[in-house]
Amino acid sequence: MRKQKVAIIGAGVVGASAAYFLSKEKEIDLTVYDESTGQGTSAAAGIISPWLSRRRNKKWYRMVKEGAAFYPNFLKEVMNDQPIPPSIYKKVGTLLFKKKEKHLYELQEIGEKRREDAPEMGELTVLSPKEIKEKIPIYTKEEKALWAEGGARVDGGKLVDLLLNKAAINGASFVPERVTLSQDGKDYIIHSSKGEERFDSVILAVSAWLPDLLEPLDYEVDIRPQKGQLVEVKLENTDTADWPVIMPQGEEDIIPFDNGHVMIGATHEDEAGYDLTFDEVILKEMIHKASQTFSTHFDEASIYAYRSGTRAYTSDYAPFFGQVPGADRLFTASGLGSTGLTAGPIVGKCLAQLVLNQEADLPLHDYPIEQYVQKK
Structure with a gap:
């Protein structure tokens, strides 16, 4: 046949x-x-933590919720029950920040309801600055954050x-x-x-x-195309292997990997078309924003690499x-x-x-x- x-x-x-x-x-x-x-x-490093989005499209939410739940067993199958390399995927939890503290508690309430249908979300807790610093010692700010235990990181x-x-x-x-x-x-x-x-x-x-x-x-x-740029920095003599992923207010997500490597980004550039040129001004500004919103240590970090890619969006x-x-x-x-x-x-x-x-x-x-x- x-x-x-x-x-x-x-x-x-x-x-x-x-x-x-x-x-x-x-x-x-x-x-x-x-x-x-x-x-x-x-070009992408991703945060697998869709449960706290305030986007109202229920069909989109179903896709990303099912996608997040799919990952562990999918990779277990791909690896033939061998350990999943943490450089590819690791469940480390998510820290989500909002400018107004009351919005953290509103999101926690939304998450608690969604967790009934998404137990993989895990524990949801609003953490104090001291508790955040216990998870990420370089944290230098004084804002609280919502902790989602089930969040994960992935290197695309x-x-x-x-x-x-x-x-x-x-x-x-x-x-x-x-x-x-x-x-x-x-x-x-x-x-x-x-x-x-x-x-x-x-x-x-x-x-x-x-x-x-x-x-x-x-x-x-x-x-239509949308350009996304990320910058990878290196924090010397810093153990980042178990740090959670960080979602500050805005688009400068902070995604730690092993050996002091941290991704910052990505941009959402609707007018750039298919241009993949690195814009060092934009990328260095993202590092500065990460320093302003999370830790001054990022301004002192060395730039390790730039990444640029193209996403697809419908109208x-x-x-x-x-x-x-x-x-x-x-x-x-x-x-x-x-x-x-x-x-x-x-x-x-x-x-x-x-x-x-x-x-x-x-x-x-x-x-x-x-x-x-x-x-x-």
Whole structure:
């Protein structure tokens, strides 16, 4: 019996997760295409802590809540019950700050209600400055914070590398190229420098580049790019391995990893398009803001690295996934924005399930692709 030939274009967190799941299927002959340029996942370090968001979109909240709950067992499976490398993912808790102390208690009340349906959130407590300093000794401010025990950190680039490595071990092929897509009858044709190759099914996991791939098939796509920049600093002689992730008021999240390495960011730049140039002025200002809002130690830290990537947003900031309307066996997901690392693995699994003619873990009707991808 001939294997089903499947291609995945795009190997960010969504595409790499789909590749991992499909590579385990013996009836699938899988090829992954990705040129890596601009990939949001590789540039991202994420906070997996969606439960305290005040965003009112219940369908979006369901996606990120299910995505956060999905992570531990997903990575346990990927690691074949071996320890999950803390450099990739670690549950360390979250500290969330608000300018007005009363808002912390309001969020705590919201969280307590949501915890009934999301026990992985863990304990919720408003911590004093002294209690914060016990968790992060370099804290130099006097504000309280809401502690969410179940919060976790994830390094997007290292997660993608892990998933693609597992997929390759399972037999998937990887082509590091930018490609184009066309259709001939029931076949989809991928054009690369090596020529043309036909596939039975294709997943497009290309984030903000989805309009470019679907334009030759005569589709309009409601997607726009957003630039995100992060800066990685190094705190010398400082043990940061177990520090919680920090969400100050604003967009300068602080994400500690091991050996004194701390990520700060990311920016949300709607007008930058696909420009990936580092803006050192903006990045150094983020370090300064982190010093102002959390610890003066950040102004003294050495800059270790810069990261820049592109996210995808729809006009109403809602995500979507499913089969491209009118295109049998062509699937896609996009619009995840800054929650891509939280929701990406479960969305990738859903796309793999659709390829396998299985019911998706998330309900398709809540993330209607036909609202954002339409024939011209």
